[in-house]
Amino acid sequence: MGSVRTGDRLPPLEIEITRTLIVAGAIASRDYQDVHHDAELARRNGSPDIFMNILTTNGLVGRYITDHFGPTAVLRKVAIRLGTPNYPGDTMVLTGTVEEFDGDTATVRVVGDNGIGRHVTGTVTVTVPMQGAR
Amino acid sequence: MSEVHDELWMSLKAYEGRATAVGRAGKDPVNEPMIRHWCEALGDTNPAYSGADAIAPPTMLQAWTMGGLSGHTGRSQAYDDLLTRLDEAGCTSVVATDCEQEYLRPLRPGDEITFDAVIESVSDRKTTKLGTGYFVTTRMDVRVGPDLVGTHRFRILKYAPLRKTPTAPTAPKAPRPRPVINRDNAGFWEGVDRHRLLIQRCTGCSTLRFPWLPGCNACGGLDWDTAEASGEGTVYSYVVVHHPPFPAFAESAHAADVAGPYAVGLIELAEGVRMISNVVGVPYDKVRIGLPVRLEFRRHEDPGGSFVLPVFRVHGGEV
The missing domain is CATH 2.40.50 (OB fold (Dihydrolipoamide Acetyltransferase, E2P))
Incomplete structure (x- = not known):
């Protein structure tokens, strides 16, 4: 990891929102709400299709941060708010900006936009050890 | 938001501070297979999540507390009661809106978690793009033995979905607009009426054209037949x-x-x-x-x- 500075922008991460990702993420997080795997019931509930559950979004935000800062980075806090849903066939693009860096802990503002709007906004606090050690 | 609180809200407000889980045990200890399935699903290749000294992805925190298909036994009634009241009030739909997690120390395979959960707040009645309803916030403390390892705050919107007027289930299928037919087409x-798709062809230069037009774009010729x-x-x-x-x-x-x-x-x-x-x-x-x-x-x-x-x-x- 190079040095981290306030204002740094993380490279964007594009995630294809496949039906498989939505269902696999829901089941991996043990969330069996029908709106995350059963399109028929999702429609009956007024949704056009199944949509990603919040825990999968949360996990993807965490992954985005550790992908960037590397395996020694330690997540301290992940706080997200959802907006427009992630439906199958869409693409979500995660972007991030370092809002604060105090020596070993970064606060990163993360935004995920999909084809219909802003899916997620969040703030991640991550400790990045060995800063400047190489 | 108006200061007028409806009667329902008053009864919902009474749930604030009530426990929804006390010292409940996770269904499985933190374990490698569930970690691997999670990483596969999310495409997370972080090496910290595999191998001899693996930790669980911190964002899995809530997964260890989930009841899954079989649910939790001895479930505390407060949360169910609150949701039932909202159902009865027409707020039958639910969507998660916020998740705030704090990780005090990593979880590792073999850790056996317990958790307590409390209804932290119930909002005023809110009107959103999805419909009108109430935000319910719960907070969960996750422990291994006596040690707090993480907290998980979760907010849902429990709402009455907006009725889509033109799409009531009994409404007949919206009629398809009719084609506009003129002398040129x-x-x-x-042809379509007879299940034949006819393309215009210029008899001067044989260029095919579609859609149908009075003249040929290639040579300007006005005579045509069809293919x-x-x-x-x-x-x-x-x-x-x-x-x-x-x-x-x-x-x-x-x-x-x-x-x-x-x-x-x-x-x-x-x-x-x-x-x-x-x-x-x-x-x-x-x-x-x-x-x-x-x-x-x-x-x-x-x-x-x-x-x-x-x-x-x-x-x-x-x-």
Whole structure:
């Protein structure tokens, strides 16, 4: 990891929102709400299709941060708010900006936009050890 | 937001501070298979999550507390009661809106977690894009033995979904707009009525043209005859219309009650000309450039008399 500075922008991460990702993420997080795997019931509930559950979004935000800062980075806090849903066939693009860096802990503002709007906004606090050690 | 609190809200407010779980044990200890499944699902290749000294992805925190399909036994009533009250008040739909997690120390395979949860707050009645309802916030403390390892705050909106007026389940299918037929294109629509897709051909220079026009774009000639399309084609381009919803165009088994997105295809016929039409036989989000399609005719019933439209079906149906 190079040095981290306030204002740094993380490279964007594009995630294809496949039906498989939505269902696999829901089941991996043990969330069996029908709106995350059963399109028929999702429609009956007024949704056009199944949509990603919040825990999968949360996990993807965490992954985005550790992908960037590397395996020694330690997540301290992940706080997200959802907006427009992630439906199958869409693409979500995660972007991030370092809002604060105090020596070993970064606060990163993360935004995920999909084809219909802003899916997620969040703030991640991550400790990045060995800063400047190489 | 108005200061007027409805009676329902007063009763909901009474749930604030009530425990929804006390010292409940996770169904499984933190374990490698569930970690691996999670990483596979999310495409997370972080080496910290595998190998001898693996930790669990911190964002899995809530997964270790989930009841799964079988649910938790001895479940505390408060949360269920609160949700039931909201159901009875017409707030039958639920969506998660916020998740705030704090990780005090990593979880490792073998850790056995317990958790306590409390209803932290119930909001005033809020009107949102989804409908009117209440935000319910719960906080969960996750422990291993006596040690707090993480906290998880979770907010849901429990709401009465907006009624979509034009799409009530009993509403008849929105009528498909009729083609506009004039002197220049009448021959085309007569062909369609007989299930023949006719392309205009200039008798001067033999150039095919579509849509039908009075003269030839290549040589300016006014005389023409027709060539019948074989019906084979490919998707040359397409757009997906998400908004505004247009039930008449929705390509869905539930078209009567789902005014969902629909794909508009630009089909390149085997003969070389292109036409705009529907791509059928696949969901709107599976339409792709280059998909092979075949002509099909659909009859639409209409108070003004039935009519036929050409559409294009993807070979083999599912892709």
